[in-house]
Amino acid sequence: MPSEPLIQLRDVHLAFADNPVLRGIDLDVHKGQAVSIIGPSGSGKSTILRCLTGLLRPQLGSIRIGQTQVDQLRGEAELIALRKQVGFVFQQYNLFPHLSVLENLLIAPTKVLGRNRNEAREQALALLDKVRLGHKAAAFPGELSGGQQQRVAIARALAMRPELILFDEVTSALDPEMVGEVLAVIRELTEEGMTCVLVTHEMRFAEEISDQVYFTEHGRIVEHGSAAQIFGDPVHERTRTFLQHALGQGGQRPSRPAPDVYRNLGRYSLSV
Amino acid sequence: MATEHLATLWHWAPTLGMGLLQNIQMSVGAIGLGTLLGLLVGLLLLSPLAPVRALARLWVQVFRNAPWLVLIYFTSYVFPFDIQVGSTWVAFPDWLKVTVGLALPASANVAEIFRGAVASIPATQWEAARSLAFSRGQILRSIILPQCLRRMLPPWMNLYAVVTMGTALASLVGVHDLIDSAQIAANTVNRSGFTVLVYFSVLALFFAYCYPIARLTQRLERRYAF
Structure with a gap:
């Protein structure tokens, strides 16, 4: 792995009026990596992606993509040069209807x-x-x-x-049945070595495809690490409780059989 | 009695017909000129430069909030009867002044229709296009305007019908339009029965011209309702 990351964020701060959204974000993405940003709603995940493609400008801190210092870009031409390198997929698809x-x-x-x-x-x-x-x-x-x-x-x-694609909660607006088909496409891309940064609520998916996972809350990175570490052995208590809720563990509801039991019910009933 | 009036009406029909053509000519001219001007002003309303936007807004506010009759008097008496182009004098007839007078409020309304249509395109379309490295001009031309045109069509047609009805005001500044012709016919024949009949005919002719426009507008509105 090259030592110089493709994307580097250092101490990025951004506020909407008096409302701080990002309060010092550090983030590294190496070429070919899939990096997921997870965290509760309103923790600034999507804002990070918007800063990366120059749709939002941070008040403080540095954002570098390749050789481009994103926070220094002035004028439309420079932003266009950046956006030719950075793909963006939105939660609401935003296709051109005409x-x-x-x-x-x-x-x-x-x-x-x-x-x-x-x-x-x-x-x-x-x-x-x-x-x-x-x-x-x-x-x-x-x-x-x-x-x-x-x-x-x-x-x-x-x-x-x-050179890289940013995915902003791309399955959040979809019916559960359609989530799989979209995730399959993203999985393929990561396997082909496309650099991907994902903001997602699909924890299982993030765990499966990510090289690195960042957990954000209140505009800060609470912790980051390999998918195995974050999901298997989170350091922070906050990460632990978030993942418990997000993965549906430790709830009050009685545990149900795994989905594949339902799917294979026919097989079980045959043996009766 | 009635047949006699009808015969007189038939006698006057060519005059009334010419009058109607004058109205049609003014309405087409006014909506054409108003649309061109209005789209220009509408584009200026979207300008990134604040002073340009302010001027365009002033244009819209002035001409949208002035009575049409006042604007028609304004253009009729402010503009000269003829204009010197090079060494020749070009006549500036009354009907043309009325056309300009109607084009002014039409342009203000077209500008507002345009601005409204652009504003009705969700901001996410701009974002999507920007993230695909489009420039502002390209976004307007390739993404926003094509979506606006369909949305503008129904209110534009509505405006066209209203402008057509507005041409009836032209008779007040001496244009020989349908109303003026009807007045002349009524005064010349000087029979109250005929006067009633001739104004009913005027009503029917305006209706026959405007109603199809209104119907077409309704159909387009249904078709392009998202």
């Missing part, structure tokens, strides 16, 4: 990067196949389910061939 799925994938590469349209089209179709939506190229966003729209949004971010 464009077909294929056009959603084509518009930025052709208009922003000036890529050849035919070449961009081939790439877009390949990406749609990758997210298993090749058959929906001509559909409009309004005709797709939430999970399908989110997969298109991921493909749209990939079409820019970014």
Whole structure:
């Protein structure tokens, strides 16, 4: 692993009016890593991602991505140069409703990067196949389910061939049934070595795919470490209680059989 | 008696028809000019420069809050009868002054329709486009405006119908429009029965022109309701 991280945040502070949201964030992401940021709502997780892509500007501290000092960027041209490198996937998909799925994938590469349209089209179709939506190229966003729209949004971010992708609670707006199909796409990306930073409430998923996990609360990093350490042996009491609730352990409800017992019920009843 | 009036009406029909054409000409001119001006002012309303925005807002406030008749008198008496272009004098007829007079409030309304449509596009569309490295101009052109146009269409058509009805004011500054022609016909024939009939015809003609616009607007509104 290279010693120089791709993303480096140092003592990042940000407040909306008098309301401090980030109170000194330090965060490192190395190239090819998948890093998850977890924590209770309102702890500033999404704000960190927005700072990374220059949608928000911190009042204090330093943010570096590659060679770019993000907090120093002035003017639209410099921000555009940054955003060509950084993909962003939103909780609410935010596809362009007036464009077909294929056009959603084509518009930025052709208009922003000036890529050849035919070449961009081939790439877009390949990406749609990758997210298993090749058959929906001509559909409009309004005709797709939430999970399908989110997969298109991921493909749209990939079409820019970014160096890293930021995922902002991308499954929070989805029906439970659709969460799996979106996570499968993200898992594939991490396996291919795409640098990913995820804000997520899917703890099992974060545990499974992350190289590093950051736990935030009240605008601070409470602790961070490998997925195994954070989920298996958290140092801080606060992390421990959060994970207990988030993973549904230690609740008052009587424990139920594991889901796979239900799924395989047929097999059990056969033996009766 | 009634057939006699109808025969007289038939006799006057070409005059009334020419009058209606004058109204149509003014309404199309006013909405066309008003739309061009209004889109320009609307774009200025979105300018990143505060003084430009303030000027555009002033334009909208002044022309949206002035009675149309006042604006028509204003353009009729402020503008000269003819304008010198190079060495020739170009006539500036009354109907054209009325067209400009109607285009001013139309432009203010189009600017507001435009601003409203842009504001109705969720901020998340801007964010999504910005995170794809679009510039502000590109976002407006490729993402926001195409979504605005469909939303603008129904209120724009509504404005078109209102402007058309506003052309009836042109008779007050001496334009030979439908109302003026009807007045002349009524005064010339000078029979109360005919006067009633001719104004009913005027009503019917305006309705025949505006009603299809209103219906089309309703249909478009249903179609583009999100």
